[in-house]
Amino acid sequence: MNLEPKQEAPGLAQARRRPVSKPSQRRFNKNNIMSKQEKELTSNFAKLILTARENKGWTQAELGQRMAETVNVIKSAESGKPPADSVIKKFEMILGIRLMVDASSDHQSMIGQSSNSRGMTIGDYLNDLR
Numbered sequence: 001m002n003l004e005p006k007q008e009a010p011g012l013a014q015a016r017r018r019p020v021s022k023p024s025q026r027r028f029n030k031n032n033i034m035s036k037q038e039k040e041l042t043s044n045f046a047k048l049i050l051t052a053r054e055n056k057g058w059t060q061a062e063l064g065q066r067m068a069e070t071v072n073v074i075k076s077a078e079s080g081k082p083p084a085d086s087v088i089k090k091f092e093m094i095l096g097i098r099l100m101v102d103a104s105s106d107h108q109s110m111i112g113q114s115s116n117s118r119g120m121t122i123g124d125y126l127n128d129l130r
Helices: 010-017 045-056 060-067 071-078 085-095 122-129
Strands: 039-041 100-102
């Protein structure tokens, strides 16, 4: 009746021996433009991609084939989901558009900030409402 115990899958033993990497040990891609915050994806990237593709007379499938990407990647980018940096570079190269622009320095700071200022808390906001 072949009632021998099951053998362990070959990949399972190998996975058990491999040490689990800690988050602090992960290496980040040095070429990731968005993580450097030198450049940022333009806010109207979806419209730029759609317009450029239509101007060339290509379907989403044709653009995907030229970029070596799936149609789903093209659809999601055209619907407004930010693509990966490598895909952004492909869009820029194939369509001849610029999607990455210099990062704007839109940061907020408090005027008259002192060293003991803690900023507004939720409790402060609720007190102001009363």
